[in-house]
Amino acid sequence: MELTPRLRLMNWLVHQGLTGLSENDLLRGFCERCRAGGMPLSRGLIFIDTLHPIFEGRGFRWNESETNESDIFEYGSTSSGDAGQSWRRSTFYHMLQNGHDEMAIDLADCATLDFSMINELAEKGHKHFVAFVHRFGEAGTIGEMDCFYSYWTTRQSEGFGEHHMAALRDLVPVLGLAVKSAAQVDIARTLGRVYLGRETAEQVMRGRISRGVTERIKAVLWYSDIRGSTAISERIGPDEIIPFLNDYAQASIDAIHDAGGEVLKLIGDGVLAMFTQQNMAVAKRAALRAEHRFRRNLNALNARRAGEGRPTTSAYVGLHVGEVFYGNIGSEDRLDFTVVGPAVNEVSRIASMCSSVDRELLTSQAFRDGLDAAGRNYLVSTGRFALRGISRAQDLYTLDPDVATDEVVAGKYERYLAS
Missing domain, CATH: 3.30.70.1230 (Nucleotide cyclase, GGDEF domain)
Structure with missing residues (x-):
C-alpha cells in the first residue's frame, strides 16, 4: 500500500472518528479502502473491552465475501468457564502474557499451534495471519477497556509482505483510536441509561x-x-x-x-x-x-x-x-x-x-x-x-x-x- 492512499486512509479515519462513525462502519470502511489501495485483506476482526453491567466487550468482523457470521458480537466475562478457556488459548492472551505487540503466523504451517481460531481460518483458505495488541495508557483506561485488539488475514500464499506489514503498523493504531473514541461514547450512553434512566440519560447527554x-x-x-x-x-x-x-x-x-x-x-x-x-x-x-x-x-x-x-x-x-x-x-x-x-x-x-x-x-x-x-x-x-x-x-x-x-x-x- 503506497504512501498516498495510506495517508488518505489515515485522514479518513481521523475525520470519521471525529464525526462519530460507528465501530462496524469504521472497520468496513477501513478494510475496503485497504483493498482499494492494494492490500490483499481477506478478513479483519477487532474488539475492545468496555464498561457494561453485562458484557465485557464488543467485537466487529469484516470478510471479503458474504458469510453467515454476524458483523457485531458481544462477549461476557473471560475470567472463567468456556469463554475463559477460549481466551487463554487465544493469540492475544499469549501476546499479553509475553509482552508482545505483534504476532504473525503462517497459516499453511499451523497444525502444531494450539491457538483458538487458527486452524479454522486455515481451513477457510486464509494463508497468513497477523495480530496486534495496542495498549492504552493508565489515563486512557476505562474499567477493563485497556487495549485495542485486532487480527488480519490474507489469502495470498506469500502473506502480507513487509510493505503491507509496514502499512498495517501505521494504520491499525489510527483505526484503534477512532474505535476507542466511538466506544467511549457508547460507554457514556450505557452508564447514563443504567444509572440515570433512558430519557434522563438522553437529557444529560x-x-x-x-x-x-x-x-x-x-x-x-x-x-x-x-x-x-x-x-x-x-x-x-x-x-x-x-x-x-x-x-x-x-x-x-x-x-x-x-x-x-x-x-x-x-x-x-x-x-x-x-x-x-x-x-x-x-x-x-x-x-x-x-x-x-x-x-x-x-x-x-x-x-x-x-x-x-x-x-x-x-x-x-x-x-x-x-x-x-x-x-x-x-x-x-x-x-x-x-x-x-x-x-x-x-x-x-x-x-x-x-x-x-x-x-x-x-x-x-x-x-x-x-x-x-x-x-x-x-x-x-x-x-x-x-x-x-x-x-x-x-x-x-x-x-x-x-x-x-x-x-x-x-x-x-x-x-x-x-x-
Whole structure:
C-alpha cells in the first residue's frame, strides 16, 4: 500500500472518528479502502473491552465475501468457564502474557499451534495471519477497556509482505483510536441509561447538566416496594440478599420499560418511575399496563425461585398524577437528575398504605379521575385515608377484585390495557 492512499486512509479515519462513525462502519470502511489501495485483506476482526453491567466487550468482523457470521458480537466475562478457556488459548492472551505487540503466523504451517481460531481460518483458505495488541495508557483506561485488539488475514500464499506489514503498523493504531473514541461514547450512553434512566440519560447527554435547570411537567408517578423485604433479608444468607433484590427489581423495571415508562430512581428495594404523554389518559393506561405486566413477571419469577427453593414475595405499587419539577437538583459537584415536588412524596405514601389496607395496588383519586370511563370502572374505592406527612386525606382506589377472580372480567381488562 503506497504512501498516498495510506495517508488518505489515515485522514479518513481521523475525520470519521471525529464525526462519530460507528465501530462496524469504521472497520468496513477501513478494510475496503485497504483493498482499494492494494492490500490483499481477506478478513479483519477487532474488539475492545468496555464498561457494561453485562458484557465485557464488543467485537466487529469484516470478510471479503458474504458469510453467515454476524458483523457485531458481544462477549461476557473471560475470567472463567468456556469463554475463559477460549481466551487463554487465544493469540492475544499469549501476546499479553509475553509482552508482545505483534504476532504473525503462517497459516499453511499451523497444525502444531494450539491457538483458538487458527486452524479454522486455515481451513477457510486464509494463508497468513497477523495480530496486534495496542495498549492504552493508565489515563486512557476505562474499567477493563485497556487495549485495542485486532487480527488480519490474507489469502495470498506469500502473506502480507513487509510493505503491507509496514502499512498495517501505521494504520491499525489510527483505526484503534477512532474505535476507542466511538466506544467511549457508547460507554457514556450505557452508564447514563443504567444509572440515570433512558430519557434522563438522553437529557444529560444533550447537555442539560446545569445546576437548577428544571422544567415543570405533569406526569403519572409510580412507586413500588417489595413486600416484606426486610424480614426476608434477615432470614436469608448475606450472599442471597443482592440476588433477591435484583430479581424483583428486574421484574418491575422490565414492566415499566415495556410500557414506555422511565425509571428515575432505585431507593433501597423501592422503584420510582414516571409515565409522560401529552394525553395523560394514555400515560395512566400505560402505568396500569406496567402494573399488570409487573404481576405477570412476579408470577413467573416466583415460580422459578420456588422451584429453586429460594424465598418469594410480592410487591406494592402506588400510582398518582401531579405536577413535578424534572431536572438537575443538588450541589455544584453532585447533581441528581430526577423529579421533586409534593406529588413525589404523595405517591410513596400511597404505596406505603398498601399493607394497611391489604391491597397490592393503590391509586389516588387524581389518577382515577383522569382515566376514561372504561378505566374508571376497573378501579374501586378502598376508602379515605390520612397519609403520613400529607396535610389532607385522600380517597384511594384499587383494582376491582373481579379482575383476579373472574376470567371474563380479566379478559376485558387485558383488552382494555392493550387498546
